Amino acid sequence: FVARANGAAIKTIGVFSQPEWSAIVVPADSTITDVAQLKGTKIAATKGTDPYFFLLQALNQAGLSLADVEIINLQHADGQAALARGDVDAWAGLDPIMATTEAKDGAQLIYRNPDFLSYGVLNAREAFLQESPELVDQVLACYQEARQWIKDNPEDAAALLAKEATLEPEIATTVLTQRTNVDVPLVPGDPQRAVLETILPTLVAEGQVRSEEEARTALESIYDTTFAERASS
Structure with a gap:
């Protein structure tokens, strides 16, 4: 969101998790x-x-x-x-x-x-979305398959996370099975927008975005739901 508000031509195209990754x-x-x-x-x-x-x-x-x-x-x-x-x-x-x-x-x-907290989202350059829509479809299909596998195999998923992230097994289990919800809609929209709306004034006040006007324009245009809707059908 900050990147788009500051001029980057990127879009959020999918949501893969709602993590409780901070406290x-x-x-x-x-x-x-x-x-x-x-x-x-x-x-x-x-x-x-x-x-x-x-x-x-x-x-x-x-x-x-x-x-x-x-x-x-x-x-x-x-x-x-x-x-x-x-x-x-x-x-x-x-x-x-x-x-x-x-x-x-x-x-x-x-x-x-x-x-x-914000959501785990997938972002992509607008040019890439236009040039390679088939690849974008494949990526989202892979994410859908992976999320379903995690839901069906939480213990195996935690073991895989522990191995790949070099974590103790109990830490990986806590992070993945207790503090990460992958059972959320793939299509981005109002829930994600509400979080960004909440933090927008802080971004403006701290100068992390160029202006409030540009930030609000970015918020209204950041989501491209086309690919996620197709992957969810």
């Missing part, structure tokens, strides 16, 4: 148990990413704003390391790092809300 994480021995208690704390987050936008929405829901906390802008792995060292009070986590520190360090997830 607000605190150390095992933290006394913080809810978002409201984050006032006055240091929070590690990677600006411009889904965990960052998740954090902003969580703060807003709790009646807080960025002025009430100190954001330490770190890459995801560095954010987890800062949390483990005690350099920050909380971290806007990202799986599988989040699931790993939860299992190995006893880190606590004090706030979870899948509705505040």
